[in-house]
Every structure is written in structure tokens, then in C-alpha cells.
Amino acid sequence: MANEPVSVVFKLYCLSIMTLVAAAYTVALRYTRTIASADMYFSTTAVFITEVIKLALSVVMLSKETGSPTRMKNTIVEHIFRSPKELLKLSVPSIVYAIQNNMAFLALSNLDAAVYQVTYQLKIPCTALCTVLMLNRSLSRLQWFSVFMLCGGVTLVQWKPAETTKVQIEQNPFLGFVAIAIAVLCSGFAGVYFEKVLKSSDTSLWIRNIQMYLSGIVVTLAGVYMTDGSNVIEKGFFFGYTPWVCFVVFLLSVGGLYTSVVVKYTDNIMKGFSAAAAIVLSTVASVFLFGLQITATFASGAVMVCVSIYLYGLPKQDTSKLTRQDGDKESRQKLITV
Numbered sequence: 001m002a003n004e005p006v007s008v009v010f011k012l013y014c015l016s017i018m019t020l021v022a023a024a025y026t027v028a029l030r031y032t033r034t035i036a037s038a039d040m041y042f043s044t045t046a047v048f049i050t051e052v053i054k055l056a057l058s059v060v061m062l063s064k065e066t067g068s069p070t071r072m073k074n075t076i077v078e079h080i081f082r083s084p085k086e087l088l089k090l091s092v093p094s095i096v097y098a099i100q101n102n103m104a105f106l107a108l109s110n111l112d113a114a115v116y117q118v119t120y121q122l123k124i125p126c127t128a129l130c131t132v133l134m135l136n137r138s139l140s141r142l143q144w145f146s147v148f149m150l151c152g153g154v155t156l157v158q159w160k161p162a163e164t165t166k167v168q169i170e171q172n173p174f175l176g177f178v179a180i181a182i183a184v185l186c187s188g189f190a191g192v193y194f195e196k197v198l199k200s201s202d203t204s205l206w207i208r209n210i211q212m213y214l215s216g217i218v219v220t221l222a223g224v225y226m227t228d229g230s231n232v233i234e235k236g237f238f239f240g241y242t243p244w245v246c247f248v249v250f251l252l253s254v255g256g257l258y259t260s261v262v263v264k265y266t267d268n269i270m271k272g273f274s275a276a277a278a279i280v281l282s283t284v285a286s287v288f289l290f291g292l293q294i295t296a297t298f299a300s301g302a303v304m305v306c307v308s309i310y311l312y313g314l315p316k317q318d319t320s321k322l323t324r325q326d327g328d329k330e331s332r333q334k335l336i337t338v
Contacts (some may be wrong), residue, residue: 015274018274019274019277019278019281020281021251021254021255022117022255022274022275022278023117023277023278023281023282023285024251025248025251025252025255026108026113026116026117026278026282027113027281027282027285027286027289028244028247028248028251029104029105029108029113029248029252030108030112030113030116030286030290031244031289032242032244032245032248033105033108033109034109034290039239039240040240041238041239041240041241041242041245042224042227042228042231042232042239042240043102043105043106044102044220044223044224044227044228045224045228045232045237045238046105046245046248046249046252047098047101047102047105047220047223047252048217048220048221048223048224049249050101050220050249050252050253051098051213051216051217051220052217053249053250053253054209054213054216054253054257055209055210055213055214055216055217057253057254057257058206058209058210058213058257059206059210061206061209061257062075062076062204062206062207062210065204065206075204075207076207076210079203079207079210079211080207080210080211080214083211086203086211087211087214087215089197089211090197090208090211090212090215091212091215091218091219092190092193093190093193093194093197093212094212094213094215094216094218094219095215095219096186096189096190096193097186097190097212097216098216098219098220098223099182099183099186100182100183100186100187100190101252102223103179103180103182103183103186104179104180104183106175106176106179107176107177107179107180107183108176109171109176110171110172110173110175110176110179111171111173111176111177111180112286112290112292113282113285113286113290114279114282114283114286114292114298114302115157115158115298116176116180116282117278117279117282117283118153118154118157118279118298118301118302118305119154119157119158119177119180119184120180120183120184121150121154121275121279121305121308121309122150122151122154122180122181122184123183123184123187123188123191124147124150124308124309124312125147125150125151126184126185126187126188126189127187127188127191127192128143128147128188128312129188130188130189130191130192130193131192134192134193134196135192135195135196142311142312142314143311143312145311146308146309146311146312147308147312149304149307149308149311150304150305150308150309150312152301152304153300153301153302153303153304153305153308154301154305155301156297156298156300156301156304157297157298157301157302157305158177158301159297159301194208194212209257275306275309276305276306276309276310279302279305279306280306283302
């Protein structure tokens with residue numbers, strides 16, 4: 001299955017959809033959080049609804065995977081109702097992802113979409129560090145170089161951030177940067193933790209998703225109660241919801257699930273191009289929608305981030321093969337000498 005041939009057209013399709021989803025989510029979320037309106041929706045309810053939709057989609061995918069309602073029922077009973085330890089294990093990334101998603105709403109309330117998109121790429125070095133520490137993997141010298149290059153690019157972007165002129169709410173860039181820093185840490189840890197859990201057994205990806213989203217529903221519902229409980233009771237759960245807000249919830253729901261398809265059928269280089277293209281699209285959209293004024297430091301930093309993403313995704317050199325070749329050369333030289 002992993003080696004099944006995939007056409008270039010399908011790969012480009014996956015790349016295009018992933019890019020559009022990433023850019024559209026960032027810009028649309030920024031738009032919904034910067035409208036000067038007394039009917040601002042509660043971000044905690046949006047995160048909760050997202051978990052519910054993800055759970056429903058995962059159940060649908062599991063039904064296709066099992067092939068029959070009876071088999072799906074038995075699978076759910078075995079891995080969900082009879083495996084409380086597994087549910088507890090998956091509650092860890094559920095909590096972390098819930099924090100990450102809420103931090104994204106806070107960050108985009110205080111940072112422009114383009115600044116957010118560039119800065120959020122710090123998840124790459126964070127994920128790399130977690131991979132080294134938690135999965136005992138190693139990075140090539142080029143990857144480490146690209147990590148430091150990416151950090152330098154983000155520093156330039158934050159050094160003198162681009163300004164927006166059409167935003168109608170008061171912003172706190174420092175608060176936005178703190179929020180995105182927390183989101184980055186959460187993204188790196190939760191992603192690697194979930195990968196470790198997946199590879200520790202042969203349990204289906206969709207079962208693991210269901211376990212995680214069940215925990216996520218409980219966690220995010222608790223977040224609604226603790227953060228906006230009184231306001232939700234007074235104004236209603238769906239207070240302030242517009243078609244744009246529903247669009248954001250939809251993108252957040254399908255984005256994570258669609259990424260798994262992209263990871264399966266494409267490679268790191270294509271994912272790097274996708275991330276870079278999403279940065280460009282977000283920047284262009286911010287210029288027209290939010291009056292973004294691009295500075296030289298922002299442009300330089302964004303270019304550095306895009307290049308570092310590309311370098312990080314380059315395949316590692318097969319050093320073992322080179323070692324064998326060198327050994328063969330030495331053997332031939334010895335034979336000639338003898």
C-alpha cells in the first residue's frame with residue numbers, strides 16, 4: 001500500500017488542497033477575530049464543535065475500513081469501552097491539542113495572518129527537538145542548519161512586524177507572540193507523542209483518532225464551562241456564529257484529517273513547498289483584506305523561513321551506502337597493490 005504508484009496530478013492536487021486549507025484557515029480565522037462587533041463568538045465553543053466533527057468523520061472512515069456495521073461495533077467495543085487505559089493515554093494529546101487550538105484563536109486576534117503563518121513554522125524545530133528526545137532519531141547537519149535558519153527568519157519577522165491598517169480591534173502583539181509560542185510547543189509535543197502511540201501497536205489510525213477525539217470532546221467542553229460558562233448560558237452556545245465562523249470550524253475540522261492523506265501520498269519536499277506557498281498566499285490576502293504593510297525585515301525573514309522549510313525537507317544522504325562504496329574502493333586498491 002505504501003508503494004502503490006501515485007500520479008503526479010494527484011500529488012499536485014493534494015499539495016494544492018493542503019496549501020489552500022492552511023492559508024484559508026489562517027486568513028478566515030483572522031478575519032472572524034478582527035471584526036469590530038459586539039457579537040463576537042466564543043472561541044472555546046468553536047474548538048469543541050471541531051472535536052465533535054472530527055470524531056464523526058473518524059467514525060465514518062472507520063466504517064469504511066472495517067467494511068460492516070457489526071465489525072465496526074465490535075472494534076469500537078474492544079478498543080473504546082474495554083480499553084480505559086488507552087483512552088487515558090490518548091487524553092494527553094487531546095489536552096495539548098485543545099490548548100493549541102485555543103492559543104491559535106488568541107494569537108490570530110493579536111497578530112496578522114502573514115506574521116502568524118511565518119511564526120507558526122517554529123513548530124518545525126520544536127517537532128525536531130521532540131523527535132530527537134522522544135523517538136531517539138537524529139537530524140542531519142543540513143536539517144540542523146535549516147532549523148537555525150528558520151529561527152533567524154522568524155526573529156526578523158518579529159523584530160519589526162508588518163503593520164495592518166484595516167483591523168478594527170485593539171491588538172497586543174506580545175500576547176499574540178506568547179500565544180503562538182505556546183501553540184508551537186503544543187504542536188511539536190502532541191504530534192510526536194501521537195506518532196509514538198501510533199507506532200507502539202498495530203491499532204488502526206481511525207481507532208486512535210476516535211480515542212483522542214472522545215477525550216478531546218470532554219476536555220474542550222470543560223474548557224467552555226471554565227472559560228465562557230456564564231456567557232454561554234446567558235447568550236447561547238452559538239452566539240455570534242456567522243457563515244465565516246462556520247467556515248473556520250469546517251477548515252479546522254478537515255485540515256488535520258486531510259493532512260494524513262497528504263503525508264501518505266507526498267513527501268517532505270512537497271510539504272515544504274506547501275507551507276511556503278501558504279505563507280505567500282496569507283501575505284497576499286493580508287495585503288488586500290487587512291491593509292498589511294510589508295517591511296523589509298518581514299520580507300527577508302519570510303524568505304529565510306521558506307528556504308529553511310525547503311532545506312529541512314530534503315532527503316537525507318544515505319551514508320551507509322557511501323561507506324560501503326568507500327570500503328569497496330579500499331578493497332580494490334589492496335588487490336591491485338598485492
